[in-house]
Amino acid sequence: MEALKTDMGSEKEKNITEGRDEILYRPIMATGKGYYIVFACLSLVVLFAVFAYFRQFKYGLGVTGLNSPIFWGVYITNFVFFIGVSHAGTLISAILRISKAEWRRSITRSAEVITVLVLFFGLGNILIDLGRIDRVFKVLVHGRFQSPLLWDVVSITTYLTASSIYLYLPLIPDIALLRDRMQGGFKKRLYQVLALGWVGTEKQIHYLEKGIAIMAVTVLPIAVSVHTVVSYVFSMTIQPMWHSAIFGPYFVAGAIFSGIAAIIVAMAVLRKVYHLEDYFREVHFNYLGILLLVMTCLWLYFTFSEYLTVFYGAEPDEIKVFMEKISGKYAPHFWFMVTTCFIIPFTILANNKTRTIKGTVIASISVNIGMWLERYTIVVPTLMHPRLPYEEGFYAPTWVEWAILAGCFALFAMIYMIFTKFFPIVSIWEVQEGREKAHAEVTERLRTYLPS
Amino acid sequence: MKENNPSKGDKIVLGVQISLVVFFFIFASGVFAFLWYAVYSSVVGNDHPVHAVVLASVITFAFLILTTVMTMIFLVIIKEGQRKIMGNGGPTNESKI
Numbered sequence: 001m002e003a004l005k006t007d008m009g010s011e012k013e014k015n016i017t018e019g020r021d022e023i024l025y026r027p028i029m030a031t032g033k034g035y036y037i038v039f040a041c042l043s044l045v046v047l048f049a050v051f052a053y054f055r056q057f058k059y060g061l062g063v064t065g066l067n068s069p070i071f072w073g074v075y076i077t078n079f080v081f082f083i084g085v086s087h088a089g090t091l092i093s094a095i096l097r098i099s100k101a102e103w104r105r106s107i108t109r110s111a112e113v114i115t116v117l118v119l120f121f122g123l124g125n126i127l128i129d130l131g132r133i134d135r136v137f138k139v140l141v142h143g144r145f146q147s148p149l150l151w152d153v154v155s156i157t158t159y160l161t162a163s164s165i166y167l168y169l170p171l172i173p174d175i176a177l178l179r180d181r182m183q184g185g186f187k188k189r190l191y192q193v194l195a196l197g198w199v200g201t202e203k204q205i206h207y208l209e210k211g212i213a214i215m216a217v218t219v220l221p222i223a224v225s226v227h228t229v230v231s232y233v234f235s236m237t238i239q240p241m242w243h244s245a246i247f248g249p250y251f252v253a254g255a256i257f258s259g260i261a262a263i264i265v266a267m268a269v270l271r272k273v274y275h276l277e278d279y280f281r282e283v284h285f286n287y288l289g290i291l292l293l294v295m296t297c298l299w300l301y302f303t304f305s306e307y308l309t310v311f312y313g314a315e316p317d318e319i320k321v322f323m324e325k326i327s328g329k330y331a332p333h334f335w336f337m338v339t340t341c342f343i344i345p346f347t348i349l350a351n352n353k354t355r356t357i358k359g360t361v362i363a364s365i366s367v368n369i370g371m372w373l374e375r376y377t378i379v380v381p382t383l384m385h386p387r388l389p390y391e392e393g394f395y396a397p398t399w400v401e402w403a404i405l406a407g408c409f410a411l412f413a414m415i416y417m418i419f420t421k422f423f424p425i426v427s428i429w430e431v432q433e434g435r436e437k438a439h440a441e442v443t444e445r446l447r448t449y450l451p452s
Numbered sequence: 453m454k455e456n457n458p459s460k461g462d463k464i465v466l467g468v469q470i471s472l473v474v475f476f477f478i479f480a481s482g483v484f485a486f487l488w489y490a491v492y493s494s495v496v497g498n499d500h501p502v503h504a505v506v507l508a509s510v511i512t513f514a515f516l517i518l519t520t521v522m523t524m525i526f527l528v529i530i531k532e533g534q535r536k537i538m539g540n541g542g543p544t545n546e547s548k549i
Contacts, residue, residue, distance in 0.1 A: 143490045145504040150490075154511050157483065161518055169525060193468045196526060197533020207528040211521050218517050 021431065024424045027274050028178065031421065034273075039417060042410040049407020052400040053128065061131040063400050070383040070395040074405055075129035080375040081258065082122035082408075083156070083230050084251070085368075088259035088266075089115025089163060090223040092288075094216040103287055105434040106279040109427045110270060111263045112167040113419055118262075119160045121408050128404060148232040159219075159226045166215045172198050172208060173429040187422070227255040239382050240317040241310060250302040257295040257341075258371035261364035264288050266416070268361045270425055279426045282357055289360040292367065293349040300342050320385045330381045333373050340370030466534065473526045480519045487511055 056063050066073050092111035096104035127133050143150045176198035179191035198204060231251035234242040244250075264285065271280040310318045325334040345363035348354045384393045419425070487508040494504040 140486060142493075143486070144499060145490055145494060145507045146500050151507065154483075154487065154507070158511055158514050158518075161479075162514070165518060165522060172525075172529065189465070192465045193472075195533075196469055196529040197466075197536070198529055199533055199536045201532045201536060204529050204532045207525060211525040214517070214521050218514070218521075222514060 021428050023275060023278070024426050024428055025178075025181065027420050028422065028424065029181075035417065035421075039414060042414045042417075045410035046407050046414065049403050049410070052403035052407070056128070056131070056400050056404075057133075063398060065395050065397045065401065067393065067395065069386050069388070069390040070380060070393040072129070072379050072383060073395055074376075074397045074401040075125045076379050077372065077375040078125040078405060078408060079122050079129070080230055080251075080379070081372050082118040082125065083227060084255035084258045084371065084375075085118045085262045086115045086122065086159070086163070086259065087223055087227065087252075087255040088118075088263040089113070089167070090219055091256050091259055092263055093166070094220050094223075097212070097216045098220075102434060102437070103284060105430045106276075106426045107263065107267060107284055107288075108170070108430065109167075109423075110266050110425050111259075112163070112170075113416060113425070114259075114262055114266060115163045116160070116167050117412055117415055117419075119156065119163060121412060123156060123160075125408070148229065148236045151229045152233060155222070155226045155229045159222050162215065162219045162222050166212075166219050169208060169212050169215060170427055170430065171423060172196060173200070174424050174427060176200070177428060178424070190422075224252055227252045234378065234382075239386060240315070241321045241382050242378075244306060244309075246302065246306060250306060253295065253298050253302055254371060254374060257292070257299050258368055260288055260292050260295060261367035261371070264292065264360055264364040265368065268357065268364075270420070271357075274420070274425070276426065279431070285357045285360045286355060289349050289355045289363070292345060292360070292363060293355075296342055296345045296349065296367070300346075303338075303341075317385065317387050321381050324381045324384060325377055328381075329384075330377055333377050337370045337373040337377060340366040341374060342370075466530070469526070469530055473523065476522050477519070480515055483515055484512060 064073065089108075089112040092104060093108040097108070127136060130136060139150065139153060143153070145151070172195060175191050176195040179188065179195045182188035182191060228248040228251065231247040235244055235247035237243060267280045267284065267288075270276055307322065310322050324330050344366040348359045348363040380395055384395065386393075491501065491504040491508045493499070495501045
């Protein structure tokens, strides 16, 4: 793997390669005015969210729309949504890496970063939902493994650790490249530490590749288990329309669905902002668009199965929740979800002519809105009609919850932006390795066809 | 030709790198302690200990893999990097690109 050897290769070849990938260093070496303006705007949103959170911290959860019996709302919806989006990195990177899909090379990094970041937001929303954040220590001290809530705690911790390692390992050779470019200062020191003394020896390459391969295999079952466990938080109760055997795979499919949509949106933004048209090409959007189309159909299949079973069972408590979604207070949410999760993406992606970059991005934004609504319509209507003899509940999120939701998205964008200022958002060595492999394959083919 | 002894800056870098590994070990130890304390509590309180043992074992296994990978990668890469520096007497913590 020549691309990993930072001290090898002829001078001429090195110059060509460096020149070719120069654009990948640009966001790290220079920062434009637009970056600061966007950063400042996002900071304002985050500050407003912080203000909202402190208000909640001071006055308690009474400032939210949460009440009895609807004790879960926007925060839990965010939690499930963010954990779902975290499947972006795992799917794109681990599955495509294991299946040796060559087209993955330029898109894995941007997907892996999403995974690590959104997991923090998923966990963060749980802490916000607790009201009193100090209560988290009770989980550590008095945790009982019979509770699916504790399964969540341990599985998400494992997933976060595994995803962070999986993000970091392929970063090492790129950090070494950056270390060698920097003249001095804080960044140079940071890269020196994080590069771990990478010089691209045979042994280093061998162990790094081994490590990445082990992590790719390990992170997959962990990712699947995480979203299955998230679904168990609902399905292990006997609440109407939660107590379902297909909730595990339904949630995993939904997670992969929203994960792919998230990575498409992120790629489109990076492509536009950092002029990475050569790295995020039409073919990437096309392949991911096809994957999204498959997941759209799978999502419809799961949703249809779930709702049809409830309808035919006609169990009174379940039908109450079902009707609330189909034609009751939550009908607008439900039908808007069906439109955004299926009708819009299917119409765009099933047609070759509309499955363009623009079309794929529109479909992905639509899917992300729809998947958030899906989580919302799973959480709230059931709690509105619990099996226990409560009066029918009512929930309307307050400005505090909306502000915190907006703050989560803004903070995510800010941290993502900061990441692009420190590390290449496209894996430089993987792209170079891909080129070398392609050259070798072509040479081999020519050697086979033509006389020497 | 530079001298073969690593500079003070290199020693600091190496120290921070080793601290990262140590920090990871502390974190992993914390996770193990949490898991097996929950198992201990469930056994002492006769509170469905089988649940606890099964779950703690699965997560322990996953963390053992993660710890092994981290240790292997960190130690091999750091060691190789240091060997290259000492052997070449070349640029400290820098490749030649």
